[in-house]
Amino acid sequence: MLNHAGHRETPFGLRGHLGRLCHHAGLLRLLQQARRCLYRDLRLLAYHRVLTVAPDRFDFDLGLVSASAECFRQQMQLLKRRFRPMSLGQVVAAIDAGERLPPDAVVVTFDDGYDDNYHHAFPVLRELEIPAAFFVSTGHIDSGRPFAYDWLVHMILRAPVGELALPELDLARSMPTDRAARRDLAQHVLDRLKDLDDDHQMALIARLEQAWDLPSAAGHADCRPMSWAQLREMHAAGCEIGSHGVHHRMLAKLPQPALEAELRDSRATLERELGAPVTLLSYPVGGDASFDARVVEAAMAAGYRAACSYICGTNPAHAIDRYALRRLPVEREMDGGWFAAMLTLPKLVSYPTVSRVS
Template sequence: MKPAAETSAAGDHASGSIQQESSRRGRQEGFFLTSTRNGGAPDNHIVSDSIPSLSHSAFLSAMRPVVRLVARGCLTVVCYHRVIRRGDKRFQGYKPTINASQEAFSEQIEYLRANYDPISLSDLAAWIDGRRGLPPQPALVTFDDGYRDNAEVAWPIMRERGVPAVIFLATDYIGTGRPFIWDLAAYLFATTTLTSANVPLVGLRSLATDAHRDAATATWVDAMKRLPGAKRSEAVASLAKALDIDVPGQEIFEHLYMDWDDVRRLAREGVEFGGHTCSHPILTGISEPQGSWEIEESIRRVTEATGFKTLGFAYPNGSSRDYSDTHEKAVLKSGVPLAFSLEPGPMRLHDVSKRRTGIRRIYVGAHESMPRFVAKLSGVARLAHALRG
């Protein structure tokens, strides 16, 4: 008989082999498809693609009973950052934050309304507190950061269809014209006249084409996010110097973000708002007291601006390594009953009730096909996450 440790190791190896084989077969059969990472939990971007032999409409019809089965007893929370109109010639910021066109978003919201039971953040908070039940297939639509297109493009589509919206605000960027660092970096990479550069944090990069510039921007942003907050301003200055371009004024970016008048107007129309920190740091990259302050102060500002109790908070970046128990406690200390990650959902209601400050969300990537969107909502990203260990 093998020693216990050896038996365990053999079992782990066998389990790993099964997972690898499942993933290999899934990739061969077109079930798993990795798309561009966009700042959240990376496994949230492993999604199900359509079965190649089925048409678009046939796939949606085939998935309907699966959706009913999977969604019942689960909470499906969808996360967006931005929804844009085609043809807008103004600077559009960092491209990976754009989740959908106006047309694609309309189709996604129509699907959600037809196949799920859209709820509000207030509905979810009332259920958590035992004051109200939930419909059979509850779904919540959320937005992070506070981009103006949430107000001008996304909300009118949702309002017309009676679908509630929640927007989590990074409050330092509301009404100030101050750009998110990834939008500023995107502008610097887009406007430099250089065709290559030794880029701080990431090394020599080609800038000869738009595709090269987009790739260099994404690589730099990913590296920058892991810097301590105090080092980020230095990183931007070094980037501007390396790209031989001056840092632009705030007027370049003002159209990208909501102001507090937008927030108050939307709150009167029924949009709910939550905190998303003040300066959008990765919370585990700063001190615990500073992280707690970021959480509590953003919640205070949102509550003061809207005049309504703040019921939710979303962790910046959102993977399990980006926040800790300390930050979950800070949310509750602020009187906020719910907090959201970007670990892939959906999430069983039983688990939501046990972990109300770690609610999973499904991130919608750019250029999402409807079959892929449907499969994501059905939990394939989370299945892939489990298979990859």
Template sequence: MNHMICLGLKSVLPILLRTRSKQRLSILIYHRVLPSFDFMRPDEPTIEQFDWQMELLSRYMKPLSLNDALTLLDDNRLPDNAVCVTFDDGYADNEIHALPILKKWDIPATVFVSTAFLDGGIMWNDSVIEAVRLCGNSLDLTMLGLDIYELPTNESRQKIAHEILKKIKHIDNNRDEYVSSVTSQALTSLPTNLMMTSQQVVNMYKSGIDIGGHTFSHPILAKLNAQDAEKEIINGKKYLESLLGSPVKFFAYPNGQPSKDYNNNHVKIVKNCGFKAAVSTSWGVSSTRTDKYQLARFTPWDKVPEKFLLRLFINQRNII
């Protein structure tokens, strides 16, 4: 990594963008950190990539815990280039791969956990991805209104998995039936170690990582009735608080797009449940005027350090 180039970006961009002393909080969103590149998950950082990303944050940003950042923001004392690191869902590699790197660079973080999948569970999207990885040379998707696809390459498998996820992500019902149609074609059993165990969640908490709520089973809240949505939010919070013996202060909306994935009724539920703040997946940065229960998040997707840092600074103009 060329630190001189990165240092130059740090010193020039905030001036050009006039973001100094503007009380802007960047919250990064991650899901997984992989040991090596996975053709089925090309957007997920590897250990090597995550390491230099955290090094950049340590050198050129001001990493803060979500709790400290929001306290400083409320007091109008947030430092320039403040950044928080968050993870969604509760993948085991958060504890195995991400935690040592976070500790190496002294980066606080919050992990939002969907509790239904702890201790051997698998999320529906991962079921699709792993089934397509493990199926034979063709995949029959006629039940989904698609075709029978030949899968001669890794790239074709990744493309088809993405197409399936996009098609069934927001369907109102029968998603489990669609997922079963795909998983039934896997030639071997799906993995049972993708998500954290309860003990791994405890380990992360004891290591100084904040644990946040992410519902019980990661539904799209906007597709549920009010009672079921409330149960999802409350049950996830109660489980984590019982597991950790400590209040759970922060929440992440599953999928996280306002109006599409959650609405103002869910924001009210989150407030009434006693959460201190909540995060969405709206791209941008938060400021003193941002609703603390709909904080913005963003992660540069660049694979080159200089571009990653550049995009992170540029994003500071995008206030939610």
């Protein structure tokens, strides 16, 4: 979890404590009613993984674990009780028709396509009849292969080496023996890596796989993508399935032909496998270095009608930018009070996004 300065925060930092304080003081309902009168906006929740993990035995990025299965159920129960869950398709239709969104509208979204989405999130959503959009990288579905960024973190956590030498990042240091220190190092490397263009990102990861004999093709039980059978079942039950590209590449880092192929081919694959139109997109990584005017133009040309960023915030009802929808990331450290406060007071309690564009 990162604060606005990009530094790692401890659980229940200032925003967390503020959210819990408002919750335990019984102020959130009153604040929600007051905010509803003064300001109307669209909230989108952003999840990655719903998984109960033991941090000392989990060899992947803890920052992508949004909630345990138990916490996710509690969050969705609160969402249904106090807010207005909508599908992203309903939002797009309202925008097209020039209609006002209802107060307290919230859309639930998931990025990447991990199989825990099917095993832990989907049953809760189906039971509570809450719509959700799942954005998947089609090149990984049915493959068993983790995403490249996941595997980079995994390798740094597991590599039996004493030194880490990354000349591509002008980085060389001893490999920590302490697990927490390795996690911090992995996050630092991942952040630095995303400043490179796509070819250099993938080349660095491939080099480490070979040098450390940790091939991603072997897969891992703790980091599997969904299958097409699972996605078809979810789609038949009413879940929206959207594109997250083919290979989970930062679209703004790609040359034009590769950018267009990621958008075109992922959509075509989804439509073929699901037998239904696909018009929703989430930009992989999703920060301000991941998409730009060129990417938006290509998304529009490829037939997408809305696209989600991973920039933290809400979307003012009078001026929704359908190709740069802001979202509220759900963090593993959030308890019920913090989560409720984030939905009620998103500007105060959610985490500002670190800009990567100077």
